[in-house]
Amino acid sequence: MNHDTVARNHKGSGRSLAASLLLALPMLLLSILLLSRGQIPAGNAQLFAFSATLLFLNAAFFMMIHTGLTDRYRALVFVMFALAFIISFTTNLIETRGSVALSEADMLAGDTPFCHIVIPMVLIPAALTKTIIFPGSITGAHASVSAMFVLWIGASLAIGRGFCSWVCFFGGLDEGFSRIPGRTIVKNIPAFWKYLPWGILVAVVLTSAATLSPTYCSWLCPFKATTEHVQITSFKTLLQTVIFMAIFLAFVVVLPYLTKKRTQCGLFCPFGAFQSLTNRINPFDIRIDGAKCVQCGKCEAACPTFSLGDEALAAGKSGLTCCRCGKCVDVCHKGAISFHVKGTRVASVSRETARILFLYPAFLFMAAIGGSMIRDAILRLWQLVTTGSMV
Amino acid sequence: MKAFLLGLGNSGVCLAYCAPVLIPYMAGSGGGVGTGCLVTLRFLCGRLAGYCLFGLLAWLVWRPLLAATGARELLSGYCSLVLALLLIRFGFTRGDQSCSIPAMLKRRDAPLIRRYVPELLGALTGVSLCPPFLLAFNEAAAAETVFGSVLFFICFFAGTAVLFMFLPLVGLLPAREPVQLTGRLACGVMGLYYLYTAVLLVAGGITIK
Secondary structure, three states: OOHHHHHHHOOOOOOOHHHHHHHHHHHHHHHHHHHHOOOOOOOHHHHHHHHHHHHHHHHHHHHHHHHOOOHHHHHHHHHHHHHHHHHHHHHHHHHHHOOOEEOHHHHHOOOOOOOHHHHHHHHHHHHHHOOOOOOOOOOOOOOOHHHHHHHHHHHHHHHHHHHHHHOOOOHHHHHHHHOOOOOOOOOOOOHHHHHHHHHHHHHHHHHHHHHOOOHHHHHOOHHHHOOOEEOOOEHHHHHHHHHHHHHHHHHHHHHHHHHOOOHHHHHOOHHHHHHHHHHHOOOEEEEEOOOOOOOOOHHHHHOOOOOOOHHHHHHOEOOOOOOOOOHHHHHOOOOOEEEEEOOOOOOOOOHHHHHHHHHHHHHHHHHHHHHHHHHHHHHHHHHHHHHOOOO | OHHHHHHHHOHHHHHHHHHHHHHHHHHHHOOOHHHHHHHHHHHHHHHHHHHHHHHHHHHOOOHHHHHOHHHHHHHHHHHHHHHHHHHHHHHHOOOOHHHOHHHHHHOOOOOHHHHOHHHHHHHHHHOOOOHHHHHHHHHHHOOOOHHHHHHHHHHHHHHHHHHHHHHHHHHHOOOOHHHHHHHHHHHHHHHHHHHHHHHHHHHOOOEOO
16 A cells, blocks of 8 residues: 555544644654753754754654654654664764774774664673673763663663664664565565564574674674674674675565565564563553454555554454554554553543654654764765765 | 583583573474473483593594594584584474474384484584583593593583473473474574584684785
């Protein structure tokens, strides 16, 4: 189902322009605070980057509020966020250590920024040996272990696996490739493969505990193709590079394009599987009203992470792996699917109220993490245009 | 006693290396705690057989050969390759129940290799040639008789096997399809990991400048 069809089917939020502006105002104030950190940016470039980021984020949020559509504007920001992360992160690495390649000296110095995907792998070794098996800094440095843990805990409690659709700075890549216009070439993926992320999670958690090293990072993570990777100095590092490039091309580029699904997030990422468990503890879920549902299958076809099917429809809620992207809510022309606040009766809180209650924490996390990256990326591009170099 | 204590001291390491193979296999096979006990026992028997074989080899003629780094890595590499193929076959082939314990017990005519999967997994993971193993190997090689060498390895094995008594608890996991599928896929992924390890060990330390 394309986006024009979504818009035609959708009746909008039914809210006036003034009411939408009022609802979007707190996000504007919060985003000013987050992006400025209490200081008005000095210099034309800084001011331009700050203003452009603020305008972009708040325009997207306003449109979410006013149109009643969540996914299309979320996806726009999410994809921009991922692209901005690549620009910002890699140029920062080149500036600080001269290369995106990670040397042994960098690892020994604890200079590796901590990535959230490592979290499941470090837990057992940390519990057993009181050691974080990652060559990063606990505190103080950019993307320190403690900072990422605090972010992860906060996001997990607020939005559960919504982390994968609103906070993860890698997810926008396969989201972007899945939205390249074109027909769906691979329509049926055997249900068996939905359990692969869980299988990978079990395998990397056990091997990381056995070897006291983050094995997913060492030999499986496809995002080393877009961020930092170990210097190629031996057959081993060459093999690792070939593996992660192949996985990146397959799961992040080709399969999302062919299936129009987020195959890296839905069929591979062990962090996504792990994060699914946090869907049990956060206050929101997606409910399906059986009385309104006509079993047209549009939601199942639209769901990017294979979280909807016969079982979910029968249970009246999305599966454990739901990443709260809002696509099924937007696509359902009968209004049978909605965001829901746990502990409340579906009828007692309106669909739109529950959606707004979810949007605020989700978008706030997105703005907090993505905002600074988008601003930095704009600065880098400004620098490229004016000086010929982003570094 | 020395051998047992050496094994006991390294039982955590042995469990850590064997668990990534055994836990997914048990979860993927389904069955309760009883089945888990049987699988663990068969796995340990495979390990014991591997250790006894090494005990024999240690005493005979292989000590100088296996002391050489290259030969050691090659042997580990080939064992990892066989282990990888076993795990990949179990993990990524659908509807093949012949590797599960209940089916294996019923099908007496099943090919030999399929009937003894836990033992094979145990033997192959046992041949890890980790430092404690090599230490035991050297100690056994110094024994006066072949019986002494094999006995040393049996005592070493007994020490390493102590912590394995907790593994059958994996059988408490509900034997529902999602758990079994996850277990099987985890085995498949472990197989890929061992395949990667095998390639590195067999290919050796090629340096790129």
